[in-house]
Amino acid sequence: MTLSTEQxxxxEQRLSNEKKSIGIVYLLWLLFGALGIHRFYLGKTRSALGMLVLTILGGFTLAVSIGAFISIGAFFLIALAVWxxxxAFLIPxxxxxxxxxKRLTIANEIHNMTSPKFF
Known part of the structure; x- marks a missing residue:
């Protein structure tokens, strides 16, 4: 598929309107990172749910066994902190x-719209 300069x-114009902002992603990571909100924003739903579950399980099991010296919840939360x-380095x-x-999707859409149709 070859696109003209105008295409x-x-x-690139549509991509600049649709692409994700690195500032927004880092803000979401900073404020709601433990809930995986930054991954939801980027469309990485499975890993975002994994982070959310890890946070809930870690918090719940830590709260339940607060009297124990080391609980399984602490390991969950440490794993989440490492993640x-x-x-922070994977976001870019x-x-x-x-x-x-998105660039590939937009280019395919434009190519399909402008290519001649033969019936």
Whole structure:
């Protein structure tokens, strides 16, 4: 598929309107990271649900066994903290991958709209 210069400009214009903001993602990560909200925003629903479940299980099991020296909830929350730290470095790549997928989708849409139809 080859697009003209005008079509490529249209793709980039639409992409700039639709792509995710790195500032918003980092704000969501900072404020609601333990709930996986930044991953929901990026469309990574399964891993976002994983973070949410890890937070709920960690908080619940930590609260239930608060008298114990070490509880399973602490391990859940430590794993979540490591995951959040790793996410801080993965966010730019996730945004770039999302933008690339959108760029391809938009380019296909424009190509299909402008290509001649033979019946």
């Amino acid at each position: 490529l400009m249209l793709v 959040l730290l790793v996410d 790549g996730m945004i770039k991958a999302d933008a690339q997928a």
